[in-house]
Amino acid sequence: MNTRFRDTSEQDRPLAPRARRWPLLLGGGVVLVAAIAVLAGGRIRQALSADSAVSASRLSIATVAVAPLTRDVAGEGRVVAAQSPTLYAQGGGTVTLLVKAGDPVKQGQVLARVDSPELTNRLAQERSQVDALRADLARAEVEARQQGAALQSAYENARIDHQTAQNDLARQTQAFEAGATARMQVERAQDALAKARLALEQAQALRGLKTDSLKLDVQAKQSALSRQQLLAAELERQVAELQVRSPVDGQVGQLFIADRSNVARDAKLLSVIDLSALEVQMQVAESFARELAPGMPGEISGGSGAAQRWQGLVSSVSPEVVNGEVAARLRFAGPQPEQLRQNQRLSVRVLLDRREQVLGVTRGSFVDEGGGSYAYVVRGGVAEKVAVKLGARSLDRVEVLSGLAAGDRVVISGTENFKGADRVLIAD
Known part of the structure; x- marks a missing residue:
């Protein structure tokens, strides 16, 4: 018995011969390489002309622009009494204290007696x-x-x-x-x-x-x-002053002796704080302190709410420099807030100067490097060292007197990585 199996010959179709495309791919690759070479030619030339290269992630860049320049001094201050007299013994003898620390007192009230035979x-x-x-x-x-x-x-x-x-x-x-x-x-x-x-x-x-x-x-x-x-x-x-009286209305601050102590003449007894006249004392860097003067406007903020703000005026500037800082005091321009307490911390800002149209740039470490005599301007991916002349400086901006123009992009921090080079490639 002959058994015949059907094949798939009737379903098969002849295929056309495949065209060879590798020449086309090769040509396209050549064109692409040529285009990349053309585009990167300028970049390569820049890299070759630069003294070194630094990653852009290590730099901060800002644009020179015309904007208002506000010069101010900001810092933290603490509430102090404008008057805080310290009382002394007018003669040697035994002291009897009539008050305790924190007691409210009135002007003329006897606070202590000194028995001086x-x-x-x-x-x-x-x-x-x-x-x-x-x-x-x-x-x-x-x-x-x-x-x-x-x-x-x-x-x-x-x-x-x-x-x-x-x-x-x-x-x-x-x-x-x-x-x-x-x-x-x-x-x-x-x-x-x-x-x-x-x-x-x-x-x-x-x-x-x-x-x-x-x-x-x-x-x-x-x-x-x-x-x-x-x-x-x-x-x-x-003898009358052996009865130590309060010179102001206020509160007893600190007791320097114990009750019934035997003291010498001119020994410190206690201090009285006049809470009716409070000021805010802040520490100012010596470089800014030279420009501070009594009467300058300021702003005091803080207290129980962050939105609380009070206008102030500089009342005094210490003539003594301690650890590179100078103590300055501000008094409240309006009514004194009632909720303030001695040694309370507040934010203080003193306005030194304000000008509306000033060519400047964001302040950075470049201001202090080299005495602010040069800056690095970014042009075409390369930072070029340019001589500049800087003017007034605030906490966030610095005035540009010469060497830069509006729209210039300046490296404001991270220039220590350039090591004084004249041209530095900024790598992406």
């Missing part, structure tokens, strides 16, 4: 000396009046004697003219008058000199008394 005894002695000098002055005044009366009496007697001598001479002269007496009597009367005149002149001069001397004695006693009274008054003031 030395000052008390000295005051008693000086007062006794005042009484003695006052008695001496009274005695000198009485003696001056007595001697003045005696001198006046002597003068009056001399004047009467002079008048008597004049009258006697007149009578003797009339009698001589009438022939009732001898000429000798007239001459005796003349001598007596001359003697009386001399006695009167001496009495008058002595009265004047003695009166001046007595006045000087009294004035000396008065001066001694006044001087002693001043000494006593000064001791009275010191």
Whole structure:
């Protein structure tokens, strides 16, 4: 039995011969290589002309533009009392404290008492000396009046004697003219008058000199008394200040001694904080401190809410530089916030200058490198070293005076990787 199987010959179709495409692919590859070579030719030439190459990821680049320039100083400040007097002992002795730290006090309130036997005894002695000098002055005044009366009496007697001598001479002269007496009597009367005149002149001069001397004695006693009274008054003031009183309304700050301590003169006792006049103190770098001046506007922010802001004015700038910084204080331009507390931290910003149209660029490390005398400008993927002149500087921008134009792209940080090269390729 013959069995026939059907094949697939009827389903098969002859295929056309495959065209050879490798020449086309080869030609396209040549064209592509040529195009890449043309496009990369400039890049290669740049790479060959550059001194080195640095990855762009290691750099920060900014564009030079005309924009407002605000120069300010910002930092953290702390609330301090504008007045925080420290009270000292006016004499040595035992101190009795009448308040505790944190107690509210009023102006004139007694905060502590100093028991100083030395000052008390000295005051008693000086007062006794005042009484003695006052008695001496009274005695000198009485003696001056007595001697003045005696001198006046002597003068009056001399004047009467002079008048008597004049009258006697007149009578003797009339009698001589009438022939009732001898000429000798007239001459005796003349001598007596001359003697009386001399006695009167001496009495008058002595009265004047003695009166001046007595006045000087009294004035000396008065001066001694006044001087002693001043000494006593000064001791009275010191004794009164042994009761230490608060100079302001405020709060007791720090106690420097314990109660019933024995202290020396001028020892620190306690401090009082005037909470009605608070200021904000900030530390400013020495380079910015030279431009700070009292009266400059500022802004204070912080407190219980981040949105709280207050206008302020620079009240004082310390003349002393400590660790490269200067302490500056701002007072509130308006009403003082009530929620502030001593040593509370706040943000402070002081406006130094603001100009609207300034050619500048974002501030970066290039400002400090080389003294800000050069910058790297990016052109066609290569950073070129260009001489520049910089002007005013703020925290985020720096003014460009020459060397750059608006639209230039400048490497503002990472230039330390260039190592001073004139041209550096920036690799993507």
